[in-house]
Amino acid sequence: MDRLDPHRLDDLQDNPLRPLSRKAAAAVLADLKALAADRPPLARWLAAESAARDAVIAAFTLSPYLADLARTHPDLLLDLIARPLEELLDAACQAARNSWRPAPGEPARADGIVMAALRQAKRQTAFVLALGDLLRLFDARQTTRRLSAFADAAVSATVDHLLLWAHEAGKLRLENPAEPARASGLIVLGMGKHGACELNYSSDIDLVVFYDPETPALAGRPDLAEDLGRLLRRLIRILQERTGDGYVFRTDLRLRPDPGATPLAISVDAAMTYYEGRGQNWERAAFIKARPVAGDLAAGARFLKELTPFVFRKYLDYAAIADIHSIKRQIHDHKGHGAIAVKGHHVKLGRGGIREIEFFAQTQQLIAGGRMPALRARETEAALAALSEAHWIDAQTAQALTEAYWFLRDVEHRIQMVHDEQAHTLPKTEAELKRIALMAGFADTATFAEALTARLKTVERHYGALFERERSLSDGQGNLVFTGQNDDPETLATLSRMGFARPSDICRMIRTWHAGRYAATQSAEARERLTELTPRLLQAFGESRMADEAMMRFDAFLARLPAGIQLFSLMANNQGLLGLLVTIMSAAPRLADIVAARPHVFDGMLDPRQLTELPQREEMARRLDLFLAGARAVEERLDRLRIFAAEQRFLIGVRLLTGVADAQDAAAAFTDLADLSIAAALDVAQDALAETHGRIAGARVAVIGLGKLGSREMTAGSDVDLILLYDHDGELPDSDGPRPLDAPRYFARLAQRLIAALSAPTSEGVLYPVDMRLRPSGNKGPLATRLAAFAKYQREEAWTWEHMALTRARGVAGDAGMLAAAQEAIAAVLDQPRDLVKLHxxxxxxxxxxAREKHPAGIWDVKLIEGGVVDIEFIAQDLMLAAASEERARPAAGASTAEMLQALAPARLGQEATGQLLAALSLHTMIAQVLRLCLDGPFDPKTAPAGLVDRLCRTTAAPDLSVLEAELRERAATVRAIFTGAIGKPVG
Structure with missing residues (x-):
């Protein structure tokens, strides 16, 4: 609406405002009269009743901020009475623009002087504009343009000041210090409402700063980026630091490319590379309004011209509508902003609000602006008019949205004028809502609410029609906006409701995804698919306890993922896969760390069969052969083996985590994988050794597994206990290679190569930690032992604990005949009669x-606690070693602990004790399998992921952790009692 714009306050003929109350008006008048005591012009003005006087009094009752300014700076009111408003605004803008200028011949001014001048000018601008706006001497268009012009002057002055200072400090070379910005190569763009000359009354300003290092003023400066960064930090401080004079503008430089990883000022070449390769649709929308506001304006115009193909594409860009709509859908909330309301309504982001009008225009500008330059208007009103003239929308729509836009901007200004706050939400109380209604010129809240609601519904209807073929505006979670660089308060609240304890960290993380900083999110298609998936991800992670930690693990996984499109697409269409990923991140930190460090292990999950079955050993062997086929070099073979083993170990663990496999099935599968991996590593070690040292005639090798490897009871975190046995033809043969070795050194070298193949850390990780301390003579003995020497040692020198270890000995790799011979030698040792008293x-x-050397880490350390796994294993091993003396048949070496107990315990301990031992072993094994799968360290119920606690209870069929702990303690006490009765009290 066009209004008369008089030059003086007293030109006001009618008072458009009603005071908040008569009492408030009387109080304001009393305050003004007190100020007028020593200011005759003010006293005369107050004494003469006029529409202007009554209007100012009413304005001060409605805006505590303006009333405070008048009290603390009465000269503002005196000037307003005496001088034309336009003259005051022009003078303030000019004072701001010249605030940097030193006197002729003087050096650059101190920052403090510039700061004070800018704040004084801003104070005068804010006071005059607010009163002019409230009294309807200015309309919202004029207010926004005046505020934007002042922002241009303030930013330009600050930039000139800093450039002059840098010139005098030798940081750059200005062409003309009297005009610092000209040809400086420093480009300062105003974004958003600043760029469009549509600033709010209490708006912050968004700036993006680029520079051309080839400009003569900046060329040849090795520390240019750092120097400019320091200058821009000063710029922010000069503009936004609060002093006794207030502040100028809150200043945000985070709309630059990838702000978390880039300096405050970016070279134009780097910027163009980013926007051409990784720029996003929301950035395209933002640059519609971009305008050079300070620095080298000519260079800024050139930069924006070069950027035009990124913002406005040559073809009709219908794809942009879905992406821009997804931004709006993130902003929207059917619950919070769903109903058109008045009290508490967000006039910017709420339904039918200012943002919908802006998006309505910007979306269509992005779609067609490439072919129709007339649509490239910065201002919202001009954009709507251009769309109407181009017949993209009808004239009635343009007119209705334009009228609604300025009405809502008018309301927005009044919300901000109350306390000079960057606010957009209408009050929730009737009294405060009345204040806004009166400021907007309405007689009461009901009339105001009716007018506001009509505009909101108009906007909502047109915006909804634009996207009528799209999904509903919200999935119901609430505000979820991650565009731009600021945390949206409503989004933080939504994330908190969803279950996140650190919502700001989650926002920052998701902005990193949007910035394309990760390889998996660099392509526009990947980002769009992840954006669509984000609400479901947040909902899924939010439902898990300790959701933040789970999301952080997912972020670490995403950071290492080489590509994302396939995975994001699969997750979007496969709820099971999404659920599995959430389960891993929320319940199994160890698995999550594996996924994050080596994302390729997740590839196996892309085969749906992997979620429903465990592969048999033969199938796993076939897959391994195929995976190793074609690899010739030693390191390539080993790396492929490590990749395969890591993936299979992960997949077995996932099946255990999801309940597809139970603890015993998982133990067998982990062991089969270890057997196959050790056999393949032995082949590689033998081939590599033969290349250098040849082979020994009749050489035969057997790798014997002990411990959990031997008894087929491995967990996800088990190491491998190994003995390497060998034999050969003749007594002292040498190898036949170019560098021959005698047999002991040859097989010792083979053992070293096998250990390295299994346990050497590489970029693909470690196959298995190796423990060879159970070989004859322990750490002091040779790494490889001839079979005859091994048998002799075991018969004549070995300790009881070494024979205990042999009860679980099993051939896992090597020559079949040698493995059979080794098993016979082991059986002969186990079949020796023993002194049972000494054995016990x-x-x-x-x-x-x-117990003395390895203290359990609490009750959940089921291996080491009294009555834990070690006690049960020792009971079983005692039964195995005593079998010959008790004339009982025993299982073969390498039987599982359960098999040993089932075969031997009933006769010695009775059926009840056997059942108790087996039940305890089953419980301990389930707990150990889950904990070793999910954690690298001890289990602490107070800090454990909630998903892990749930999984532990589900695996053991316990209703909660306290019940499970009670059962664990009871089982352990029973086992210790059986141990003491059968063997004796542990010594020490």
């Missing part, structure tokens, strides 16, 4: 020594 004493001493 030795086992009790061994258990006591373990």
């Amino acid at each position: 004493r030795d086992i009790a001493e061994m258990r006591g020594m373990i």
Whole structure:
């Protein structure tokens, strides 16, 4: 609407405002009269009743901010009475623009002087504009343009000041210090409402700063980026630091490319590379309004011209509508902003609000602006008019949206004028809503609400029609906006409701995804698919306890993922895969760390069969052969083996985590994988050794697995206990290669190569940690032992604990005949009759020594606690070693602990004790499998991921952790009692 714009306050003929109350008006008048005591012009003005006087009094009752300014700076009111408003605004703008200028011959001014001048000018501008706006001497268009012009002057002055200072400090070379910005190569763009000359009354300003390092003023400066960064930090401080004089503008430089990883000022070449390769649709929308506001204006215009193909594409860009709509859908909330309301309504982001009008225009500008330059208007009103003239929308729509836009901007200004706050939400109380209604010129809240609601519904209807073929505006979670660089307060609240304890961190993380900083999110298609998936991701992670930690693990996974389109698409269309990923991140930190470090392990999950079945050993062997086929070099073979083993170990763990496999099935699968991996590593080690040292005639090798590898009871975190046995033809042969070795050194070298192949850390990780301390003579003995020497040592020198280890010995790799011979030698040792008293004493001493040297990390350390896995294993091993003396048939070496107990315990311990041991072993095994799968360290119920606690209870069929702990303690006590009765009290 066009209004008369008089030059003086007293030109006001009618008072458009009603005071908040008569009492408030009387108080304001009293205050003004007190100020007028020593100011005759003000006293005379107050004494003469006029529409202008009554209007100012009413304005001060409605805006505490303006009333405070008049009290603390009465000269503002005196000037307003005496001088034309336009003259005051022009003078303030000019004062701001010249605030940097030193006197002729003087050096650059101090920052403090510039700061004070800018704040004084801003104070005068804010006071005059607010009163002029409230009294309807200016309309919203004029207010926004005046505010934007002042912002241009303030930013330009600050930039000139800093450039002059840098010139005098030798940081750059200005062409003309009297005009610092000209040809400086420093480009300062105003974005958003600043760029469009549509600033709010209490708006912050968004700036993006680029520079051309080839400009003579900047060329040849090795520390240019750092120097400019320091200058821009000063710019922010000069403009936004609050002093006794107030502030100028809150200043935000975070709309630059990838702000979390880039300096405050970016070279034009780097910027163009970013926008051409990684720029997003929301950035395209933002640059519609971009305008050079300070610095080298000519260079700024050239930069924006070069950027035009990024913002406005040559073809009709219908794809942009879905992406811009997804931004709006993130902003929208059917619950929070769903109903058109008045009290508490967000006039910027709410339904039918200012943002919908802006998006309505900007979306269509992006679609067609490439072919129709007339649509490239910065201002919202001009954009709507251009769309109407181009017949993209009808004239009635343009007119209705334009009228609604300025009405809402008018309301927005009044919200901000109350306390000079960057606010957009209408009050929730009737009293405060009345204040806004009166400021807007309405007689009461009902009339105001009716007018506001009509505009909101108009905007909502037109905006909804634009996207009528799109999905509903919200999935119901609430505000979820991650565009731009500022945390949206409503989004933080939504994330908190969803279950996140650190919503700001989650916002920052998701902005990193949008910035394309990760390889997986660099392509526009990947970002769009992840954007669509984000609400579901947040909902899924939010439903898990300790949601923040789970999201952080997902972010680490995303950061290492080489590409994302396939995975994001699969997750979008496969709820099971999404659920599995959430389960891993929320319940299994160890698995999550594996996924984050080596994302390729997740590839196996893309085969749906992997979620429903465990592969048999033969199938796993076939896959391994195929995976290793074609690899010739030693390192390539080993790396492929590590990749395969890591993926399969992960997949077995996932099946255990999801309940597809139980603890025993998982143990068998982990062991089969270890067997196959050790066999393949042995082949590689033998081939590599033969290349250098040849082979020994009749050489035969057997790798014997002990511990959990031997008894087929491995967990996700088990190491491998190995013995390498060999034999050969003749007594002292040498190898036949170019560098021959005698047999002991040859097989010792083979053992070293096998250990390295299994346990050397590489970029693809470690196959298995290797423990060879169970070989004859322990760490002091040779790494490889000839079979005959091994048998002799075991018969004549080995300790009881070494024979205990042999009960679980099993051939896992090597020559079939040699493996059979080794098993025969082991069986002969186990079949020796023993002194049972000494056996029990030795086992009790061994258990006591373990208790002294390895303290359990709490009740959940089921291996080491009294009555834990070690106690059960020692009971089983005691039964195995005593079988010959008790004339009982025993299982073969390498049987599982459960098999040993089932075969031997009933006759010695009775059926009840056997059942108790087996039940305890089953419980301990389930707990150990889950904890070793999910954690690298001890389990602490107070800090454990909630998903892990849930999984532990589900695996053990316990209703909650306290019940499970009680059962664990009871089972452990029973096992310790059986141990003490059968073997004796542990010594120590």
